[in-house]
Amino acid sequence: MAGKKGWTTSAVLIFMIFCDHSYNTVNCSDSTHADVHCPKRTPKGPYGLSDSSQTFIDCVTLSSTNGDKVSGPLLPALTPSLFSNVPPYINFIMPGQQKEPFPENIGRRLLWYDGGSPLVSATAIRSGYSLTKNFSLAVGYYVGCLQPSETYKFQNLRPSQKYNHFPGSWSIGCKDRLELAVRKMKKAHGRKNFDFLPSTFLLPEETNLLKKAWGSKQKGNLWILKPPCFHGGRGIEVIRRQEEIPAYTRIVVQRYISNPYLIDGYKFDMRIYAYVPSINPLRVYLYPDGVVKFATKKYVTVVVVLVKNRLYVMHCDVDLLN
Secondary structure (H helix, E strand, O other): OOOOOOHHHHHHHHHHHOOOOOOOOOOOOOOOOOOOOOOOOOOOOOOOOOOOHHHHHHHEEOOOOOOOOOOOOEEOOEEOOOOOOOOOEEOOOOOOOEEOOOOHHHHOOOEEEOOOOHHHHHHHHHOOOEEEOOOOOOOEOOOOOOOHHHHHHHHHOOOOOEOOOOOOOHHHHOHHHHHHHHHHHHHHHOOHHHOOOOOEEEEOOOHHHHHHHHOOOOOOOOEEEEOOOOOOOOOOEEEOOHHHOOOOOOEEEEEOOOOOOOEOOEOEEEEEEEEEEEOOOOEEEEEEEEEEEEOOOOOOOHHHHHHHOOOOOOOHHHHOOO
């Protein structure tokens, strides 16, 4: 949980570090873009795929229904933009809703990449898209991040193609890259606006620095171990002895915050959602609504925290297991 000062400043400035590619140890195992299972009649282009009509026919999976019970009024296929110089955009609908069909010349171009979230793919189908496994033909993608070796594919995206990640976005999603980026921002702009993270060490490279910070008196020292790129509270552990740190393992170690902010005695986290349509120039739109999540049990002393386990982690997925 960030401190009271600099919440908004920190949130906005963190978006400025998206495009840092200097740290290339991220392993995004859910990236599947390189493995395209479409027939290749006349391989060409950046993905070894053809844009011919034959490939179009082979790779498109036509589907227009997923068994939803449809009711209510017929919604428009397109929604007018709030801006006079921006064309209307596609109306994505919820289960049970129905919308006007697209004209054939538009509908046959609405191809969604079939390789990501099933929930998002179902929404795309319901809203008028067809699925394709051809990465070069699709106009919409909602998939895992590209491997560092695959980021060249961003250069080959056409203006009509929309992808759900900016290059280097895992500078925020992975804790080790986030720490390195914050250090760079501290050097460039001073510590004042970036003093919201506890002491952090990246192991195994900074093992000696951690031992020095740990000090000779280990009594009372509490540190939290975090896998760099996991989420949902997976792999998080609080320790009090250096011997508990796994050897030769890439892991992030942070000083445990024993006096966190509390609301009526409960730990909490606060999430404010933002839409970032552009990095250069930087544009950030904050949504008016946010989410505050509370622990199910009141925060107690660190001794009890270690005995009962899991109480120390303020993460909704972990807290549900208590």
